[in-house]
Amino acid sequence: xxxxxxxxxxxxxxxxxxxxxxxxxxxxxxxxxxxxxxxxxxxxxxxxxxxxxxxxxxxxxxxxxxxxxxxxxxxxxxxxxxxxxxxxxxxxxxxxxxxxxxxxxxxxxxxxxxxxxxxxxxxxxxxxxxxxxxxxxxxxxxxxxxxxxxxxxxxxxxxxxxxxxxxxxxxxxxxxxxxxxxxxxxxxxxxxxxxxxxxxxxxxxxxxxxxxxxxxxxxxxxxxxxxxxxxxxxxxxxxxxxxxxxxxxxxxxxxxxxxxxxxxxxxxxxxxxxxxxxxxxxxxxxxxxxxxxxxxxxxxxxxxxxxxxxxxxxxxxxxxxxxxxxxxxxxxxxxxxxxxxxxxxxxxxxxxxxxxxxxxxxxxxxxxxxxxxxxxxxxxxxxxxxxxxxxxxxxxxxxxxxxxxxxxxxxxxxxxxxxxxxxxxxxxxxxxxxxxxxxxxxxxxxxxxxxxxxxxxxxxxxxxxxxxxxxxxxxxxxxxxxxxxxxxxxxxxxxxxxxxxx
Amino acid sequence: xxxxxxxxxxxxxxxxxxxxxxxxxxxxxxxxxxxxxxxxxxxxxxxxxxxxxxxxxxxxxxxxxxxxxxxxxxxxxxxxxxxxxxxxxxxxxxxxxxxxxxxxxxxxxxxxxxxxxxxxxxxxxxxxxxxxxxxxxxxxxxxxxxxxxxxxxxxxxxxxxxxxxxxxxxxxxxxxxxxxxxxxxxxxxxxxxxxxxxxxxxxxxxxxxxxxxxxxxxxxxxxxxxxxxxxxxxxxxxxxxxxxxxxxxxxxxxxxxxxxxxxxxxxxxxxxxxxxxxxxxxxxxxxxxxxxxxxxxxxxxxxxxxxxxxxxxxxxxxxxxxxxxxxxxxxxxxxxxxxxxxxxxxxxxxxxxxxxxxxxxxxxx
Numbered sequence: 001x002x003x004x005x006x007x008x009x010x011x012x013x014x015x016x017x018x019x020x021x022x023x024x025x026x027x028x029x030x031x032x033x034x035x036x037x038x039x040x041x042x043x044x045x046x047x048x049x050x051x052x053x054x055x056x057x058x059x060x061x062x063x064x065x066x067x068x069x070x071x072x073x074x075x076x077x078x079x080x081x082x083x084x085x086x087x088x089x090x091x092x093x094x095x096x097x098x099x100x101x102x103x104x105x106x107x108x109x110x111x112x113x114x115x116x117x118x119x120x121x122x123x124x125x126x127x128x129x130x131x132x133x134x135x136x137x138x139x140x141x142x143x144x145x146x147x148x149x150x151x152x153x154x155x156x157x158x159x160x161x162x163x164x165x166x167x168x169x170x171x172x173x174x175x176x177x178x179x180x181x182x183x184x185x186x187x188x189x190x191x192x193x194x195x196x197x198x199x200x201x202x203x204x205x206x207x208x209x210x211x212x213x214x215x216x217x218x219x220x221x222x223x224x225x226x227x228x229x230x231x232x233x234x235x236x237x238x239x240x241x242x243x244x245x246x247x248x249x250x251x252x253x254x255x256x257x258x259x260x261x262x263x264x265x266x267x268x269x270x271x272x273x274x275x276x277x278x279x280x281x282x283x284x285x286x287x288x289x290x291x292x293x294x295x296x297x298x299x300x301x302x303x304x305x306x307x308x309x310x311x312x313x314x315x316x317x318x319x320x321x322x323x324x325x326x327x328x329x330x331x332x333x334x335x336x337x338x339x340x341x342x343x344x345x346x347x348x349x350x351x352x353x354x355x356x357x358x359x360x361x362x363x364x365x366x367x368x369x370x371x372x373x374x375x376x377x378x379x380x381x382x383x384x385x386x387x388x389x390x391x392x393x394x395x396x397x398x399x400x401x402x403x404x405x406x407x408x409x410x411x412x413x414x415x416x417x418x419x420x421x422x423x424x425x426x427x428x429x430x431x432x433x434x435x436x437x438x439x440x441x442x443x444x445x446x447x448x449x450x451x452x453x454x455x456x457x458x459x460x461x462x463x464x465x466x467x468x469x470x471x472x473x474x475x476x477x478x479x480x481x482x483x484x485x486x487x488x489x490x491x492x493x494x495x496x497x498x499x500x501x502x
Numbered sequence: 503x504x505x506x507x508x509x510x511x512x513x514x515x516x517x518x519x520x521x522x523x524x525x526x527x528x529x530x531x532x533x534x535x536x537x538x539x540x541x542x543x544x545x546x547x548x549x550x551x552x553x554x555x556x557x558x559x560x561x562x563x564x565x566x567x568x569x570x571x572x573x574x575x576x577x578x579x580x581x582x583x584x585x586x587x588x589x590x591x592x593x594x595x596x597x598x599x600x601x602x603x604x605x606x607x608x609x610x611x612x613x614x615x616x617x618x619x620x621x622x623x624x625x626x627x628x629x630x631x632x633x634x635x636x637x638x639x640x641x642x643x644x645x646x647x648x649x650x651x652x653x654x655x656x657x658x659x660x661x662x663x664x665x666x667x668x669x670x671x672x673x674x675x676x677x678x679x680x681x682x683x684x685x686x687x688x689x690x691x692x693x694x695x696x697x698x699x700x701x702x703x704x705x706x707x708x709x710x711x712x713x714x715x716x717x718x719x720x721x722x723x724x725x726x727x728x729x730x731x732x733x734x735x736x737x738x739x740x741x742x743x744x745x746x747x748x749x750x751x752x753x754x755x756x757x758x759x760x761x762x763x764x765x766x767x768x769x770x771x772x773x774x775x776x777x778x779x780x781x782x783x784x785x786x787x788x789x790x791x792x793x794x795x796x797x798x799x800x801x802x803x804x805x806x807x808x809x810x811x812x813x814x815x816x817x818x819x820x821x822x823x824x825x826x827x828x829x830x831x832x833x834x835x836x837x838x839x840x841x842x843x844x845x846x847x848x849x850x851x852x853x854x855x856x857x858x859x860x861x862x863x864x865x866x867x
Contacts, residue, residue, distance in 0.1 A: 144700075166648070168642050172641075176619065177642065179648070180619050195831070199766075199806055199807060199808070201769075201806065201807045202611060202612055202785045203605070203764050203808075204764070204807075204808055206821075206832045207832050207835060207836075208605070208651055211648050212651070212652045219647075230698075300700075300702070301700070301726050303723050303725070304720045360640040360641070360643055362561055364560070392641035392642050393640050394642045429644075431644050432643060436646070447645055449635075451633070452635060452636065456649075459835065460647075462831065463831065475646060
C-alpha cells in the first residue's frame with residue numbers, strides 16, 4: 001500500500017517528461033479533432049486521483065474522445081509508441097484503479113454520456129460507458145423497469161466503471177453484481193480493434209469473455225458501449241428494520257433468516273457508531289441506542305412480501321431483536337435507505353479523514369472478525385465504524401483518522417492491511433466490490449500464490465502483451481510481492497499474528 | 503457420497519502429460535459424448551476426485567470436487583432444502599465438473615441465471631500442471647481477473663477443474679405449471695415477454711402449439727401469479743421440465759441433426775427448416791433438421807446468436823466458428839493457460855488449436 005508498482009510499466013524509454021508529453025500531443029493532434037486534449041498543469045489537476053485521494057499522480061495529458069473510432073485511434077497510437085493508457089469513468093473508484101500514470105495518457109470517457117437505445121419491450125438499454133448508473137434506472141422507470149446493481153455511489157459512478165470493477169450494491173444478494181446484469185459490451189483493444197463481447201442472447205460462442213472483462217479494472221481493454229438488462233420493478237417492496245442489543249445477535253439473525261428460506265432483496269447491518277453517525281447525518285429515524293441494526297428489504301408480489309415479512313419478523317424476534325419496525329410508506333422506506341447509503345459521508349463527519357475497507361468474509365466468521373477489529377481499534381486508538389452488506393458477507397469497516405497527525409495515515413493503512421489479511425485468513429477476500437487498484441496490490445500477494453499471479457499476468461499478456469493498459473494495477477508483479485515481504489497464507493497453516501507487518 | 507481428494511494423482515497425470523508432451527482428454531462421467539471429445543489418445547478421469555469439500559447452508563455456498571456425481575450433490579442440497587438455481591441437466595452419470603466445463607444450464611436459466619452466474623471460485627490445474635485457486639467461497643470477490651467464471655463453458659480447454667464453489671438457493675416453497683394452446687405453432691411471442699413481467703416465472707417453453715410456463719415461489723405468490731397468466735394449472739405437465747432439461751423428451755429422439763441455437767428471446771424465427779422447440783422463453787431454440795452446419799451457423803449469426811450441434815458425429819463442425827479479433831484473442835487466451843494445448847485438443851473450437859488459421863488471419867490483416 002505504499003508506492004506504486006513500477007516494474008510492469010510499459011514505457012521504459014527514460015525520455016524526459018516534457019519531451020514525451022509533447023510527442024503525445026503532436027502524435028494525437030494528428031489523429032483527433034482539436035479541443036479533446038488537456039495538458040496544462042491546471043487542467044490536469046482534477047484528474048490526479050480518483051475516489052482514493054491518498055494516492056495522486058499527474059498524467060502526461062488527458063484525452064477526452066467523443067467517438068469509438070477516436071478511442072481506437074488513441075489506443076493504436078499508444079501501442080505503436082509504447083505509451084501507457086489509463087481509462088477513467090467518473091473517478092469515483094475507491095481503490096485507485098483510475099490513478100493516472102505519470103508517463104501515460106489518461107483516457108477520460110466522460111463524453112460518452114448517451115443512452116443510445118432504451119427498449120422497454122425487450123427489456124434492455126444500450127448505453128455509452130459514461131452514462132451514470134442511476135441515470136439508467138431514471139430513464140427506465142417510466143416504463144416500470146430499472147437497472148438492478150446499485151452501488152452507493154450510483155448517483156455519480158458510470159456504467160463503464162461499473163463493468164471495470166464489477167460493482168455490487170445493496171441489492172446484489174438477490175439481483176446479482178454488474179456481471180449478472182450486463183448482456184453485451186463493446187470494447188476497444190490495445191491494438192485499436194473494436195470487439196463485441198457477449199450477445200443479446202443468454203450466452204455466446206467461445207470463452208466467456210464477458211465474465212473475464214467484468215472486474216478487470218481496465219487492464220484488458222477499454223469498454224466503449226454496454227448493453228444492460230432492465231428488470232421489472234417489483235410491484236411491492238417493504239423494508240423491515242430490526243434493532244439488536246449486540247452485533248453477534250444481528251449477525252446470527254442474518255444466517256437464520258436465510259436458513260428460513262428467505263432471500264431478501266437487501267440485507268444490511270450497521271454497528272452502533274455507523275448508526276449514530278448516519279442518524280445525525282440523515283435524520284432517518286434509526287434507533288441510536290441499538291448496538292446493531294439490520295435493514296431487511298423484501299420485494300415481489302404483495303402476497304409473497306406480506307408472508308415473508310411475517311416470517312422474517314418471527315426469525316428476528318427469535319434472534320433477540322429488541323425492536324422491529326416496518327417502514328410505513330415509500331417515503332419512510334427511502335429515508336431509511338438514505339441513512340444507509342449516506343453512511344460513508346456520515347461517518348466522514350466524525351473525523352477529518354476516514355479509510356474504507358472492502359473485505360468479504362464468510363458470514364459465519366463475522367463475530368470473530370468484528371471482535372478482532374475492535375481489539376485492534378483499541379490498540380491503534382483509531383475508531384472503526386462498520387457497515388456490512390450482511391447478506392453476501394461484504395464488510396466495510398471505516399477507520400477514522402486525522403491525516404494531519406504525522407504518521408496517522410500510515411498507521412491507518414497498516415490497520416487496514418491487517419483487517420484485509422484477516423479477511424483472507426478466515427476464507428474471504430481483500431476486495432468484495434471496490435477493486436484492487438493500487439490500494440490492495442500488496443495484499444494480493446497474500447491472497448494469491450506465485451503461480452496464480454503468473455497466470456493472471458499470462459491472461460493480461462493475451463490481451464496486452466506490452467502491459468500498456470493501466471499498468472501496475474490490480475495484479476502485483478512477483479518483484480512487487482518480494483518487496484511487500486508477504487507470503488501466501490494457506491488456510492490456517494500460518495497463524496495470522498506471526499505475519500509480518502506492512 | 504464418496505469423499506476422496508484425488509488432487510495429487512490428477513496433478514501427477516497432468517505433469518506426466520507435460521513431461522511427455524502428450525495431450526489428454528479430461529473426462530468426468532462421460533455422460534456428454536454428444537458434445538464431443540478431444541482427440542488425445544490418453545484420458546484422465548476425475549471420477550475418483552469426489553465429495554463435498556464444504557457446505558454451510560446458511561452461507562448459501564457449497565464447495566464440491568469435480569468428479570462428484572451431480573445426482574448426489576443434488577440429493578445432498580435437497581436434504582437441506584436447497585438446490586443449484588441454474589437447474590443443470592442431469593444426464594445419467596453426469597459430474598459437477600462436466601456440467602460446469604460444458605457450461606450447461608436448464609430451463610430456469612433466463613429467470614434465475616446460468617451456471618457461470620453461480621460459480622464463486624475454482625481450484626484447477628493449468629497446462630503447466632500448476633495447482634491454482636481463483637475466486638473463493640464468498641459471493642462478492644473482485645480480487646484479480648475472474649478466471650473462475652472463465653472456466654465455465656470452456657470445455658476443459660483452459661484447465662482441469664478440481665473443485666468449484668457455487669452459490670445455492672432455497673428450493674421454492676411451491677411450484678406449478680401452466681399449460682395453454684396457442685392458435686399457431688411455434689408462437690413464442692407470449693413467453694418471450696415474460697421476463698419483463700414482475701412475476702415468479704422460472705421457466706417458459708413452447709413446443710408445437712403447446713405453451714408451458716412454470717411458476718415457483720411462496721404458495722401465495724405462485725397462486726396470485728397464475729391468475730395473471732395464460733394457461734391452466736396442469737400437474738401432469740410438471741414432468742415436462744426435467745425432460746426438457748435433460749433432452750429426454752420424445753422431441754430429442756430424432757434421426758435428423760439436433761442443434762441448440764442461442765439468440766435473444768425476441769429474435770425473429772430463423773429461416774431454417776425442421777422441427778423446433780423453444781426453451782428459455784425463446785432464447786434457447788432446439789432444432790432437428792437436415793440443414794447443413796454452414797446454413798445453421800449462418801442463420802444463427804445473422805440473428806445475433808450462435809449454434810452448437812448435439813450428437814456424437816465428430817466429422818462435422820460443432821461450435822459456431824469464430825473469426826477475426828474474437829478468434830485471435832481467444833486463441834491467445836487458451837495458450838495463456840495451456841500453451842502446449844494438452845487439454846482436450848480439437849474439442850472446443852478447433853480453430854484455437856490450429857496455427858495456420860491465425861497465421862492467415864495476421865497475414866490478411
